Amino acid sequence: MIVEEKTISSDRIYNGKVVNLKIDTVEIPNQGYQKREIVEHGGAVGILAITEEGKVVLVKQFRKPIEKVIWEIPAGKLEIGENPKDCAMRELKEETGYTAQNMKLIHKFFTSAGFSNEKIYIYLATGLEAGEDKLDDDEFLDVYEIELEEAYNMIIKNEIEDAKTSIGLLLAKEII
Amino acid sequence: MIVEEKTISSDRIYNGKVVNLKIDTVEIPNQGYQKREIVEHGGAVGILAITEEGKVVLVKQFRKPIEKVIWEIPAGKLEIGENPKDCAMRELKEETGYTAQNMKLIHKFFTSAGFSNEKIYIYLATGLEAGEDKLDDDEFLDVYEIELEEAYNMIIKNEIEDAKTSIGLLLAKEII
Numbered sequence: 001m002i003v004e005e006k007t008i009s010s011d012r013i014y015n016g017k018v019v020n021l022k023i024d025t026v027e028i029p030n031q032g033y034q035k036r037e038i039v040e041h042g043g044a045v046g047i048l049a050i051t052e053e054g055k056v057v058l059v060k061q062f063r064k065p066i067e068k069v070i071w072e073i074p075a076g077k078l079e080i081g082e083n084p085k086d087c088a089m090r091e092l093k094e095e096t097g098y099t100a101q102n103m104k105l106i107h108k109f110f111t112s113a114g115f116s117n118e119k120i121y122i123y124l125a126t127g128l129e130a131g132e133d134k135l136d137d138d139e140f141l142d143v144y145e146i147e148l149e150e151a152y153n154m155i156i157k158n159e160i161e162d163a164k165t166s167i168g169l170l171l172a173k174e175i176i
Numbered sequence: 177m178i179v180e181e182k183t184i185s186s187d188r189i190y191n192g193k194v195v196n197l198k199i200d201t202v203e204i205p206n207q208g209y210q211k212r213e214i215v216e217h218g219g220a221v222g223i224l225a226i227t228e229e230g231k232v233v234l235v236k237q238f239r240k241p242i243e244k245v246i247w248e249i250p251a252g253k254l255e256i257g258e259n260p261k262d263c264a265m266r267e268l269k270e271e272t273g274y275t276a277q278n279m280k281l282i283h284k285f286f287t288s289a290g291f292s293n294e295k296i297y298i299y300l301a302t303g304l305e306a307g308e309d310k311l312d313d314d315e316f317l318d319v320y321e322i323e324l325e326e327a328y329n330m331i332i333k334n335e336i337e338d339a340k341t342s343i344g345l346l347l348a349k350e351i352i
Contacts, residue, residue, distance in 0.1 A: 002245055003316035004238045014189050014197055016213045018291050021190055021197050026240060034314050036240045037192045039215050041291070062180045063289040064202060064212045069178055070289060077290075109337045111288040113239040113246060114253075115194050115217070118288055138210045140179035156350060161285045163339040170346035174332060 003028055005036070018077065019116075041118035045088040046075040046164035048106070048172055049098055049125040056151050056169065057096050057128075061141035071154065072162045073169075075120075088123040094134045096143050101127025107171055111163055122168045124176070148172070179204055181212070194253065195292075217294035221264040222251040222340035224282070224348055225274055225301040232327050232345065233272050233304075237317035247330065248338045249345075251296075264299040270310045272319050277303025283347055287339055298344045300352065324348070 005026035013021040020040040025033055049057040062069050076091035078084060085103055092098050107122040135141070146154075151169050154160045160169070181202035189197040196216040201209055225233040238245050252267035254260060261279055268274050283298040311317070322330075327345050330336045336345070 001316050002236055002238055002318050004245075005240050016199070017211070018213045019197075019215060021195075021215075023192070024240065028314060028316075031313065035193070037194045038241045039195060039197075039292075040241075041288075044290075060178055062178055063286075064181050064200065065214045065216075065291060065293045066286055066289050066295075068289075069180075070286070072289075075290075107331075107334055107337075107342075109339050109342060110239075110242055110246070111339050112217075112292070112294055113242050113244075113248075113338060114220075114251075115241060116215075116288070116292075117241045119242075137207065138204060140177050140204075142178050152350070155283075155347070158283055161283075162289060163285050163287050163343065166283075166285060166343050167339065167346070170343070170350075171331070174328070174346075 008033065037115055039116040041116055042080065043078045043119045043121070044075060045078065045084050045091060045121045045123060046073045046168055047088050047092045047123050047125050048073055048168040049092055049096065049100065049128060050176070051128055051145055054148060055145040056148055057098065058144050058146055058151065059095055059141045060144065070162055071160050071165060073165045075164060084121040085123065088121070088125070092125055093131070094136070095141060097131045097133040098125070098128045099131060100125035106175060107167060109167060120164050122164060122171070124172065184209065213291055215292040217292055218256065219254045219295045219297070220251060221254065221260050221267060221297045221299060222249045222344055223264050223268045223299050223301050224249055224344040225268055225272065225276065225304060226352070227304055227321055230324060231321040232324055233274065234320050234322055234327065235271055235317045236320065246338055247336050247341060249341045251340060260297040261299065264297070264301070268301055269307070270312070271317060273307045273309040274301070274304045275307060276301035282351060283343060285343060296340050298340060298347070300348065
């Protein structure tokens with residue numbers, strides 16, 4: 001049985017630059033009250049950029065929360081009020097230098113709906129033109145162009161272990 | 177250029193039941209200091225359970241952080257010290273009543289490595305035997321069995337919008 005939970009009260013624990021944390025007290029019909037820990041996030045985009053040669057643009061960067069360098073598609077957080085498509089154009093340019101003639105939304109998903117409202121929009125970018133990247137001062141990454149077939153193999157071998165990257169690549173296999 | 181970030185100090189903001197929040201101050205070589213907001217999570221499993229008729233077991237439940245009912249594969253959090261495979265067996269039984277003769281790890285991934293260390297292990301469960309479910313007092317969901325082809329279409333149409341569910345299903349298409 002599906003039961004919706006009504007918010008009785010909400011305690012704001014932290015308001016940050018990337019996330020906020022709040023604890024909601026919810027009422028469950030005939031079951032009383034429960035606490036829900038909720039991480040608020042403003043949303044993000046990931047860009048599956050395919051070059052004229054049919055290669056996919058991947059980046060490698062160090063991620064502090066996991067203390068590890070991982071493979072990812074270019075991605076970034078939505079700025080307040082920013083349109084996801086504009087964000088995708090901006091982040092692709094910033095991280096890889098590419099501008100895209102075509103930027104098409106192919107999927108959106110919740111990364112972890114059990115504790116967070118983070119939503120990621122996946123765009124397919126084609127008609128790429130190379131240019132200068134514009135990395136933020138605190139952003140460090142390496143850019144690679146990889147054969148699509150090789151990238152799929154990296155998922156199967158689990159060398160890719162990032163949600164948005166696997167979803168974007170596996171979906172591309174279905175639709176392009 | 178990939179740069180690893182050294183932790184200089186760590187402020188613990190909140191220790192919860194599902195997540196902890198800490199703010200690390202990191203040193204970036206030749207760039208000074210930055211703050212990193214990090215949501216710690218104990219990890220989780222998702223189970224792609226395929227019935228003898230070749231259907232996939234999906235659940236529908238209300239998720240408070242997104243205030244929405246969504247489709248998901250059966251899933252749950254690792255208990256402290258719990259082996260992911262044991263967790264997959266336990267969660268599949270609790271949520272759907274099924275026990276599985278075969279429970280095979282097919283993928284692991286980070287849901288959102290930019291701000292969280294949450295890692296999800298995806299298992300493929302086959303050789304299912306039906307039984308009684310054992311839902312927690314605060315857990316409410318409906319169980320469905322859906323043709324695999326229909327489930328893939330639900331991803332393409334974006335009726336499925338949960339990371340672990342899309343990754344599990346799309347990978348299954350590659351490997352089973």
